[in-house]
Amino acid sequence: MDPTFHRAGSVAVIGRPNVGKSTLVNALVGAKVSITSKRPQTTRHRLLGIATFPQGQIALVDTPGLHREQGKSTASAMHRWMNRAARGALEGVDAAVLVVEAGRWDDEDTLAFDALKEAGVPVVLAVNQVDKLRDKTALLPYLAKVSAGREFASVHPISALKRSGLEALVDDLLKLLPQAPPMYGEDEITDKSQRFLAGEMVREQLMRQLGAELPYATTVEIERFVEDGELLRIGAVIWVERDGQKAIVIGKGGSRLREVGTLARSHMEQLFGRKVFLETWVRVREGWSDDEAALRTLGYHD
Ligand code: GDP
Ligand code: MG
The missing domain is CATH 3.30.300.20 (K homology (KH) domain)
Incomplete structure (x- = not known):
């Protein structure tokens, strides 16, 4: 690629809790800037992970997963705060990557997709955790089912954990970003102290x-x-x-x-x-x- 043709912008990483959003951000950044665990709602704060490639730079906005607020739970102020942080992440981004778990599509995935469409940003679908799929032949019908009637800029089966499918995902994300010089230095990997x-x-x-x-x-x-x-x-x-x-x-x-x-x-x-x-x-x-x-x-x- 022509080295003078450089793209830069920000991409929100959206999806229900525990699908692998933070794992994906870390894999793209190449360092652990966002913590991950098997427990849902591990990510509580909005965080930028900065991924720099020769042909462009993506500021990934990692978010707490959008989730239903559970009425009067002991942690309800925390839930409200986390949902605000997830929605706020959509302001001013050039694109979003919607992360879902291969083989599953829940009401919360629809909720996240609808929120993205409402915000008017192009959406790339990352179907994560394909390494866990026992029956690989189930993938194609699944992809057809979830993309029917929903407009995605592109769809990528990936494994954030095994780092597969990420190159094509990065290429397609970069296509959605404006032509611009890098916003951050090459050694900057996050906005957090x-x-x-x-x-x-x-x-x-x-x-x-x-x-x-x-x-x-x-x-x-x-x-x-x-x-x-x-x-x-x-x-x-x-x-x-x-x-x-x-x-x-x-x-x-x-x-x-x-x-x-x-x-x-x-x-x-x-x-x-x-x-x-x-x-x-x-x-x-x-x-x-x-x-x-x-x-x-x-x-x-x-
Ligand atoms: P988040 O809540 O969406 O940010 O999810 P995390 O990134 O914290 O990941 C939740 C759990 O799923 C962690 O235990 C990850 O190790 C695991 N995970 C994430 N991506 C993958 C993947 O591609 N394959 C498998 N097998 N596990 C994954
Ligand atoms: Mg997370």
């Missing part, structure tokens, strides 16, 4: 290590983030709502919290390219997830 990313790395390990046992209303606050020569000294507070939850997070003899800390630290060192000294504490604050003011002090603001 290292401090923010450090908190996310701890939250990711909490989700992965505790699974369904993790109280939904758990959040992480980075209380200390200081450079000490070559070393980064990071202090993270894990906020839970009740004493019982604190015990669950800490685990027998502190084993769980140690595991969370060790893994989070290793991911931080990988992403930041330097040694990290990480300390973690668990503290109790009652009812914060349904309290808009408390959410704001913990960084959940638009």
Whole structure:
């Protein structure tokens, strides 16, 4: 391709929780900027992942999945906030990639598709997790079914986890972007600070290590983030709502919290390219997830 012909713009990554949006963003960026786990609603904040290629640059807007708000759940303010963040992500983007799980199309997928059409952006469909499909012959009829009556700029079966099908997806996304010079430097991979990313790395390990046992209303606050020569000294507070939850997070003899800390630290060192000294504490604050003011002090603001 002519090196002077360069495209740049932003693309919203939309879909229901747990389809693999953040995994896709990381695969395209080539680094783990967005945390992922088997638990739905792992992503709580809007985040830019910047993917730079010789022929163009895509600023990917990763979002919490659009989902139904569940009435008076304990975390309803959090749900409202997450949906706002997902919808807000559509403002000013050049295109969107709608991520769905191969073989499935739920009401929530229709909800996401309709929201995109309403926003008037071109939509590329990424049919993710094709590596999990046992019967590969089911793929073609599925693609025909989901694209019937719905207008997509293009449709791509992919595996974000195995990184297959991504080159063609990138090519088609770039076609939807304006001809423009890069918006970000080649080494910029996200719009979030290292401090923010450090908190996310701890939250990711909490989700992965505790699974369904993790109280939904758990959040992480980075209380200390200081450079000490070559070393980064990071202090993270894990906020839970009740004493019982604190015990669950800490685990027998502190084993769980140690595991969370060790893994989070290793991911931080990988992403930041330097040694990290990480300390973690668990503290109790009652009812914060349904309290808009408390959410704001913990960084959940638009
Ligand atoms: P999000 O909520 O849409 O951002 O989903 P995540 O990116 O957090 O992924 C949810 C889960 O699906 C994680 O456990 C991922 O490892 C897994 N996952 C994502 N993409 C793929 C894929 O292509 N194949 C398989 N087998 N798993 C995937
Ligand atoms: Mg996510």
